[in-house]
Amino acid sequence: MRNFLAIYTKEMRSYFVSPVAYVIAGVFLFLTGYLFRNILMQFNYYCLQFSQRQQFMQGGMPNLNLNEMVVTQFFAIMDFIWLMVVPMLTMRLFSEEKKSGTIELLMTSPLSTTQILLGKFFAALSLYMTIVALTLVYCLILELYGDPDWGPIWSAYLGYLLLGCTFIGVGVLASSLTENQIVAVLLAFGTLLLLWLIDWSASFAGPTAAAILTYLSIIQHLQDFQRGVIDTGDVVFYLSLTFFTLFLTSRVLESRRWRR
Amino acid sequence: MIEVRELSKHYGDVTAVDGVTFKAESGQITGFLGPNGAGKTTTMRMLTCFLPPSSGTATVDGFDTAEASLEVRRRIGYLPELPPLYHDMTVESYLDFVAKIKGVPSSQLRTRLDETMEKTGITHVARTVIGQLSKGYKQRVGLAQALVHNPPVLILDEPTVGLDPKQIIEIRETIKSLRGDHTIILSTHILPEVSMTCDKIVIINNGRIVGEGSPESLTAQLREGEVLRAQVVGAKDAVEAMLAGIPGVVDVQREDAGPADAYLVTTAPGQNVRDPLAKAVVDGGFGLRELRSMDLSLEDVFLQLTNEDSAEA
Numbered sequence: 001m002r003n004f005l006a007i008y009t010k011e012m013r014s015y016f017v018s019p020v021a022y023v024i025a026g027v028f029l030f031l032t033g034y035l036f037r038n039i040l041m042q043f044n045y046y047c048l049q050f051s052q053r054q055q056f057m058q059g060g061m062p063n064l065n066l067n068e069m070v071v072t073q074f075f076a077i078m079d080f081i082w083l084m085v086v087p088m089l090t091m092r093l094f095s096e097e098k099k100s101g102t103i104e105l106l107m108t109s110p111l112s113t114t115q116i117l118l119g120k121f122f123a124a125l126s127l128y129m130t131i132v133a134l135t136l137v138y139c140l141i142l143e144l145y146g147d148p149d150w151g152p153i154w155s156a157y158l159g160y161l162l163l164g165c166t167f168i169g170v171g172v173l174a175s176s177l178t179e180n181q182i183v184a185v186l187l188a189f190g191t192l193l194l195l196w197l198i199d200w201s202a203s204f205a206g207p208t209a210a211a212i213l214t215y216l217s218i219i220q221h222l223q224d225f226q227r228g229v230i231d232t233g234d235v236v237f238y239l240s241l242t243f244f245t246l247f248l249t250s251r252v253l254e255s256r257r258w259r260r
Numbered sequence: 261m262i263e264v265r266e267l268s269k270h271y272g273d274v275t276a277v278d279g280v281t282f283k284a285e286s287g288q289i290t291g292f293l294g295p296n297g298a299g300k301t302t303t304m305r306m307l308t309c310f311l312p313p314s315s316g317t318a319t320v321d322g323f324d325t326a327e328a329s330l331e332v333r334r335r336i337g338y339l340p341e342l343p344p345l346y347h348d349m350t351v352e353s354y355l356d357f358v359a360k361i362k363g364v365p366s367s368q369l370r371t372r373l374d375e376t377m378e379k380t381g382i383t384h385v386a387r388t389v390i391g392q393l394s395k396g397y398k399q400r401v402g403l404a405q406a407l408v409h410n411p412p413v414l415i416l417d418e419p420t421v422g423l424d425p426k427q428i429i430e431i432r433e434t435i436k437s438l439r440g441d442h443t444i445i446l447s448t449h450i451l452p453e454v455s456m457t458c459d460k461i462v463i464i465n466n467g468r469i470v471g472e473g474s475p476e477s478l479t480a481q482l483r484e485g486e487v488l489r490a491q492v493v494g495a496k497d498a499v500e501a502m503l504a505g506i507p508g509v510v511d512v513q514r515e516d517a518g519p520a521d522a523y524l525v526t527t528a529p530g531q532n533v534r535d536p537l538a539k540a541v542v543d544g545g546f547g548l549r550e551l552r553s554m555d556l557s558l559e560d561v562f563l564q565l566t567n568e569d570s571a572e573a
Contacts, residue, residue, distance in 0.1 A: 006360035010346070017348050105344035105405070108308040109361045110334045257312055257329070 003111050007119025011093070015127050020092075025131045028085055032078055036138045039073050066148050074138065075156050075226050079219060082128075082160075082167060083196060087188035089127060090171025091181045093120045094253075098179035107257075113250045121172055121246065128164045132157065152228035159225025162238035166218060167192060169245030176252045192218070261286045261443055262307065262413060267316035268467075269302050276302040278467040279316065284460070286412075287440045291458030292447035295566060299467040300447040301341055304417050307445070308338045320413055334363060337411035337442075341418050343402025347391035351382055351401055354390060355408050362409035372408055380404040380434060396427035403434065414438065416446040420453060432457055451562055465566040487554040488525040489515070490537065493547035499523065502544050508533040524554065 015021040047064060097103040106116055136157075142148045174187035199217035202210040214220060218241070221234040262284040269277040277299040284290040292300050305311040307318050309329040317324055323331040346354055355373050364372050377383045380400045385393060390401060399419065406414055419435065420428045436457055438444060448454060454461050455475045463471035463478075471478055492499045496514065500523065503512045508528050515522040527533045534551060541548045 003361055003363075006357055010349075010357050013353070014346070014348055100344070100347070101340060101342040102344040102346060104305075104308075104310055104338070104340045105358070106361070108310050108333055108336065108338045109358075110330050110363055111361055112330075257309070 003115040004119045004122075007111075007116055008123050011120050011123030012126065015123065020089075021127055024085060024088060024127075025134070028081060028131055029134060031081055032074075032135055032138070035077050036074055036141075039070055039077075040141075043070050066142060066146050067152055070142065071139070071148060071153060071156070072226050078135065078160075079163070079222060082163070083192050084189065086128065086164070086167035087171050087174070087185045087192070089124050090168055090175055090188060091184040092175065093124065093172055094176040094249075095179050095181050095184045099181075107253075113253050117172070117246060117250055117253065121168060124168045124172070125164055128168065129161065132160050132164065149228075152226060155228050155230050156222075156226045158230065159222045159234075162225075162235060162242075163218070163222055165242040166238050166245070169242040169249075170195075173245045173249045173252070176249045261322075262290075262318070262320050262445065264303075264307070264318045265316055267303065267306060267318055268314050269299075269306060269311065270314045275467055277306070277313075280464065280467070280469055281316075282462050282469060282472060284443055284445050286443050288459040289435065289439050289444040289446065289457055291454035291461045292445060292464060293449070293451070293454050293461055293562065294447075294464035295449055298464045300449075300464060301417055302467075303464070304338075304340075304415050304445070304447060308336055308415055309333055310338075335411055336413045336415055337406030337409065339402050339406040339414075339416045339419055341421070343398055344405070345390045345398060345401060348389065350387050350389055351377070351393075351404075352386040354401065355404055358405045359408045362411075364409045372410065376404045376408045379407065379437070381430070396423050399423060399427070399431065400434075403431065407438075412442060414442045414444045416444065418447055418449075420448065420450065428453075463562060463565055470565045488527065488534065488537070489522060489550070489552055489554050490525055490541075490548070491522045491550035492541055493521055493549060494544070496521075498544070499546055502540055502546070503537070506533055506536050506540050508536070521549070 043064075043066070046069070050064060094103070097106060139148065139150075139153050143150075170191050171184075171188040174191065175181075175184040177187065178184050195216060195218045197217075199214045199220055202213040202217075205213060215237070218238075221231075221237050224231050224234050264280055264282050267277060267280045268275065280299070280303060282290075292303070294300050302311065306313045307320065307325065309325050309332055312326060317326070319325070320332045321335050323335070325332050346357075349357070352373065355376065356369065359369055359372055374383075377386055380403050382397060382400050382404060385397060390398065393401065399422070403416070403419060406416065416435070420431050423431065432453065435444065435446065439459075446457070459474065461471070461473065461475055461478055462469055490503070492503075499521075500512055500514070503509060503523055503525055509525055510528050511526040513524045513526075515524055525533070525537070538548060538551065
């Protein structure tokens with residue numbers, strides 16, 4: 001535990017001592033803020049249009065759902081921004097240690113591979129969740145001026161925690177494979193994008209293959225969370241993918257010890 | 261104590277270390293000497309469990325590097341060729357991090373940090389960011405990193421490389437001050453370094469050990485008999501005949517290069533011919549200007565050993 005904390009603290013320090021954490025949080029929040037504003041303006045415009053038309057229509061307002069038209073829309077775009085940002089959070093975790101030779105310090109210290117790996121993983125996850133939590137501000141704005149349903153919002157945030165674990169798992173694996181940070185970013189981004197779009201090819205595959213491809217899509221599973229459904233199957237999907245990537249990473253790191 | 265038996269490492273077809281066997285006694289400094297690319301770093305990486313050996317074993321304080329890697333790693337302090345520093349950390353927070361991952365108990369953390377920084381002379385830069393330090397100070401922080409948990413075994417890979425002469429002397433003094441408490445292995449390709457600091461030298465070339473022993477015994481090993489250089493004024497042939505007539509002298513040669521009247525006198529092993537020589541010169545009515553021993557320097561030993569080996573290959 002002490003070893004884990006030492007690695008975790010060191011990683012957190014290095015995020016916040018360098019401009020990395022601030023730049024990533026700043027750019028991410030600016031982009032999501034801009035998108036949120038536009039989605040909100042769009043919703044506003046619809047409301048206005050419908051209320052004008054209402055005078056000519058019988059049967060009152062059509063169903064304009066704040067959750068469906070603003071929150072879900074917003075989350076759908078945030079997913080994609082994370083897909084690009086997470087690889088940048090994770091790229092240096094192992095590749096920088098390899099490049100600067102500090103991996104030699106870690107690997108010759110009485111640390112287990114799991115302690116090193118989990119320390120780094122949870123540091124990246126903490127930074128990710130901090131930025132994710134900051135986006136709650138947008139939902140608070142909705143609460144101030146409207147009446148959103150908080151159930152689906154909370155379940156969506158649980159979905160983001162799980163999605164983050166998976167994204168970071170893939171990012172950490174990519175970083176452990178190379179000492180070049182650009183290679184690490186591209187590997188992680190490519191893998192995540194492929195897992196994102198994999199259900200597209202389901203439309204052209206046989207029924208069994210289609211089911212598998214759809215199941216593998218990392219984004220399909222998030223939609224349940226955004227609708228307010230917490231399905232054990234989805235939780236298992238994200239957690240098992242996370243464990244799988246972390247397991248592979250630990251194998252990559254330990255291969256140095258058993259590769260004769 | 262470190263015991264290495266038949267240790268080898270292959271990278272594909274390339275053999276970096278080939279059946280190396282040696283011992284490093286407790287409390288002594290063992291120098292690992294060899295040209296660049298001889299296999300010094302690879303051997304050290306195997307000792308520190310960073311690389312697994314292809315074959316053979318290495319034990320550190322009785323623990324096998326392959327079987328009980330964690331126990332070995334608890335007992336070693338390792339300074340790699342490139343000091344493993346985090347350039348965005350301050351010296352103190354870096355050492356604090358290293359001390360924690362090396363398992364220094366919290367109660368001793370503060371004293372260990374202060375002691376180590378004092379020993380390596382970096383107390384006054386404790387709050388400086390490592391990236392801003394000069395090369396010499398970075399090297400010292402690297403050494404401090406290896407010492408912070410007070411390990412019984414220290415493995416230092418080229419600890420003085422890239423430093424200026426004054427810094428080299430300082431680092432050497434620091435290392436010498438550690439003798440007795442720690443088993444130290446240091447690698448270098450600089451000869452005076454080993455003769456000045458080490459109790460024992462292991463010479464390695466092309467992945468194989470080509471010489472082993474104390475600095476004195478290594479020089480003696482190659483020296484068949486003593487060579488004396490005598491500068492004697494007088495008729496050359498007469499002097500030569502006189503020198504050759506002294507009991508215990510095996511060979512007399514005029515020195516080609518250098519000042520005239522100089523002769524190289526080779527003596528039989530274990531014979532002291534200086535006093536008879538001086539007496540003979542005076543008795544013969546010649547003038548003795550200089551008489552000194554032409555000791556083989558470690559440099560000669562090194563070149564001779566590494567050349568012999570490459571000639572075989």
